[in-house]
Amino acid sequence: MTQKLHDRTVLPPEETGPLTKMVAAFRDQGQAALVGPDGVPWDLPVEAYRVLREVLEAMANGLAITVMPRHTMLTTQEAADMLGISRPTLVKLLADGELPYEQRGRHRRLLLTDLLEYQQRARNERNRQLDALVNEAGEHNLYRDTTTPRPTR
Incomplete structure (x- = not known):
């Protein structure tokens, strides 16, 4: 069955x-x-x-x-919810070619696998940029300068 x-x-x-x-x-x-x-x-x-x-x-x-199966097609709202972003922001990513999609009539649909791959790419890029910031702060001794913060008020 x-x-x-x-x-x-x-x-x-x-x-x-x-x-x-x-x-x-x-x-x-x-x-x-x-x-x-x-x-x-x-x-x-x-x-x-x-x-x-x-x-x-x-x-x-x-x-x-x-x-859900990996071949699931998602609406733009479902995809935006999965990424934790607004639907207009997701539509801009689609327009910029960041994510592949299918146009069915007036509606865009995204494959779950494509969304998961984008999510992983974005995570890797964020980690790469954070590592670069940490290295740059270390090179300029910014950690030493902030070990004892001054009162701001």
Whole structure:
């Protein structure tokens, strides 16, 4: 039986205590297994175990979880929400060629994989620039000059 994959958001339960205990008991050791309703154990790949652990940990912290296939197409609002930016800012990134997209009629759609790649590129660039700032501050002895800040008032 084939079931169509679809996106859905799962909200955490009202009482997260049992999840918190379960997450605390999880270990990254040995082979994990999932026991079906018929009692038959199924070995889980390490990746699946880690994903399940992260899902349970997020839910134990009261966070909602959304799982979606990598080939999912997102609206500009969904993509902007994922990046934590406004939709107009995202549209400017699209217009500047920073992110690929498809135009369906009047609507733009982005592939989740493209969005995740952009997010990683932006993170790498931010880290590179921060490292450069730290190095420059060290070269100009700015850390020494600010070890004992002067009162401003």
